[in-house]
Amino acid sequence: MVMKNNTNAYRSNQSLNSNPYFENLYNIDGRRLLLNKAGSGGPAVVFLPAAGMVGLDYLNIHHSISEHTTxxxxxxxxxxWSEQVKLPRSAQEVTGELRHLLNHAGIPAPYLFVGHSLGGLYAQRYAQCFPNEVAGMVLLEPVHEDYLTRTPKFKKRYLFSQSVAVLRTFLTYKRSFRGLYEHMFSKWPDAVREPLIEYHTRTFLxxxxxxxxxxxxxxxxxxxxGDLPDVPLIVFTAMETDAMTSLVTSQSFLHEITEPFNHVKKTIYKNLANSVSYGEHRILENAGHASIHIDCPDEVVKAILDLLDKRVA
Structure with a gap:
């Protein structure tokens, strides 16, 4: 059921009532969830945002892909703009909810998932639970358990400088983060840009x-x-430090961690790509973790289209 009224208490801007980007709410298990669909054909490409991010953050890629498929x-x-619930949640709950939402929205499987960071973990969990519903995955630096054991340990003096940097950022976080989001969404449509900036500035935590x-x-x-289904997979590693990380990280700490951390990332994601028959690891030299889809949109679109072409072939 699509609900065309945006009366939820968490909508701070009533002007969104007439904004088509924020209208499509579906009642799923008693909760209202926002979903936007564009294009036609299949398999449908479904974007799973990173932690703290939302669907409209990927609007640039969404528009490009809608020219080729749903x-x-x-x-x-x-x-x-979905209904608020207590966080965090289990992957099982998140993926089950997504499955119900896609069914209610009339979007048939199989799906090609584009999972970013935490969204990459949810994409993999969906593939484990419903392997016949997944046509492929593009994973943008998905969170990975190997970080717990393979990340280098750093000296206490760098950790102290990092703590100071975090404190300084949070003392001025509204100004700092608003400027960051204004830059990130500078090319987004007027109807989306300001609501997104305002949302992220309020809800950074x-x-x-x-x-x-x-x-x-x-x-x-x-x-x-269990194992991932043997579906086409492309995993991206981003080699640059993004603006989000730079805001909350001291320069001395960045200097210390960048090279060893990038080495660990490349190894982890190469192994993940090699876990399926058609897996590919791609490196983006000019992208940061939180902004892969903004720094290198053409490369992300190409990866999606490559998997769509393979599906057709």
Whole structure:
């Protein structure tokens, strides 16, 4: 059921009532979830946002893909313009909710998932639970359990400088983050840009809330969920430090961690890509983790189209 009224208390801007980007709410298990669909054909491409991010953050890629097939962006419950719930949530709950939402929206399987960071973990968990419904996956630096054991340990003096940098950022976070989001969404349509900037400026800490159970639950769900289905897979590694990380990280700490951390990332994601028959690892030299889809949109679109072409072939 599509609901065309935006009366939820979490909508701070009543002008969104007449904004088509924020209208498509579906009643799923008693909760209202925002989903936008564009284009036609299949398999449908479904974007799973990173922690703290929302569907409209990927509007640039969504528009490009809709010229070739059905493209879907959505907000998980507890995020964006979907109904608010207590965070964090299990991967099982998130993926089950997504499945119900896609069914209610009339978007048939199979799906090609584009999962970013935490969204990449959810994409893999969906593939474990419903392997026949997944046509392929493009994973943009998905969170991975191997980071817990393979990330280098750093000296205390760098950790101290990092703590100072975080404190300084949060003392001025509204000004700092608003400028960051203004830059990120500078090419977004007027009807979307300001609501997105205002949302992210108000809810920056939601990123931490969404992934609070990453180490205690989500990794375990994925580890014990079985093998991934043998579907086409492209995994991206971003080599640059994005603006988000630079805001909350001291320069000395960045200098210390960048090279060893990038080496670990490349190894982890190469191994993930090699876990299926048609897996490919691609490196983006000019992209940062939080902004892969903004720094290198053409490369992300190409990866999606490559998997769509393989599906057709």
């Amino acid at each position: 493209s879907v962006i959505y907000d998980r419950a507890g995020t964006g 939601k990123m931490n809330a969404e992934k609070k159970n990453l180490n205690t639950q989500l990794y375990r769900e994925l580890r014990t969920g």
